[in-house]
Every structure is written in structure tokens, then in C-alpha cells.
């Protein structure tokens with residue numbers, strides 16, 4: 001029997017959708033700044049201003065979420081175990097390459113306690129703990145180039161920081177495409193999206209913990 005349970009707290013949903021909005025605005029304005037002669041939505045000056053302000057909100061949102069997850073003892077959810085990276089990860093990849101097209105059942109059950117499946121855990125770990133911090137540090141250094149030129153030089157100068165920041169942005173764009181595809185692979189194509197909006201989803205076996 002299916003039971004409706006809470007997967008995402010209100011704060012987690014607000015964090016997620018705010019983060020999504022901020023990242024999308026950063027990608028659009030960043031694209032506009034980088035390719036100003038080919039692509040313009042608001043004009044170069046406005047794009048720079050919006051990019052800087054939204055970047056600051058992204059840093060605040062990321063640190064608040066880090067605090068929420070550490071203080072709430074929830075951070076372990078985002079740290080993949082060795083078996084999730086290897087054996088379970090391969091099982092998950094092989095489902096997305098073969099199983100899903102053969103109509104095989106999903107190899108893992110999503111529950112509130114284990115709501116991140118191996119591939120999601122690995123992807124979110126890389127995005128949130130590696131690419132996001134690199135984007136924040138390179139972005140802040142680029143922003144402060146006029147104020148702390150020596151500090152910026154210590155990191156290789158703008159000619160190094162610029163390409164790293166742009167490469168990270170392309171990785172974020174690739175993540176978004178993959179992420180949006182992956183969320184359609186729940187028990188129904190819209191189930192994951194609905195759960196990230198309402199907080200609720202259905203599990204096969206009853207689960208006590210509504211976190």
C-alpha cells in the first residue's frame with residue numbers, strides 16, 4: 001500500500017527553489033556579460049549589477065542551508081558512502097542506461113530517510129561541495145579585483161579566474177539539464193517535481209519518520 005509522507009520541509013523547499021532561481025538568473029546574466037555582443041536581455045551594465053547582487057544572495061542562501069544541515073545533523077544525507085560511489089552507483093547508472101528503456105522497475109526505493117539515491121548523492125555532493133564553492137570563491141575574487149589586486153594575483157589573476165568561473169558556469173548549465181531530466185524519472189514523470197513543491201510523495205512501505 002502507498003502512504004503519503006513528508007519528504008522536504010518547508011525550509012528545504014524554499015532553499016531549493018530560491019537556489020534554482022538564483023542559479024538561473026546568474027547563468028542568464030553571466031552569459032550576457034561573457035557574450036555581450038551576441039546576447040543581451042537587460043544590457044551589459046544591468047547584467048553586471050544583477051549578477052553581483054544575485055551572487056551575494058546565492059552565497060547567503062548556501063551558507064544558511066549549510067548551517068541548517070549541520071545544526072540539524074542532516075549533512076550526512078549529502079555525503080555519499082564508498083558503496084554508493086561504486087557498486088550502488090554503477091547499478092544506478094546501468095538502470096538509467098539500460099533498465100529504464102526496458103521498463104524494468106527502479107532499483108532503489110526513495111524514502112524520506114533515504115531520499116537521495118546514489119547518483120543524486122554523488123551529483124549533489126560534487127555540485128554543492130566542489131563546483132558551488134569554486135564558483136563562489138572565483139566570483140568573489142573577480143568582484144574584489146580592484147580592492148585586493150594582490151590577493152587576486154595570488155590566485156593567478158583575472159586571466160586564470162575568468163576561465164575557471166566560466167567553465168564552472170557551463171558545468172552548472174550541464175547539471176541543470178541533467179537535473180531536470182533526472183527529476184522526470186520518479187515513479188511518475190511529475191512525482192519528484194510535485195514533491196519538491198508540496199513536500200509530499202508516496203512510499204510503498206509505511207515510514208514512521210516525517211522529517
Ligand code: HEM
Pocket residue numbers: 016019020023024115116120124127176179180182183192193194196
Ligand atoms: C530548473 C531548475 C530546477 C528544477 C526544476 C529542480 C527540481 C528539483 C526536484 C523536483 C527535486 C526533487 C527530486 C530530486 O531529488 O531529484 C530537486 C532536488 C534537488 N535539487 Fe533541484 N531543481 C532545479 C535547480 C536546482 C539547482 C540550481 C540546484 C543546486 C544548485 C539544485 C539542487 C538540488 C538538490 C541538492 C536537490 C536534492 C534535495 C534533497 O533531497 O535534499 N536544483 N530539484
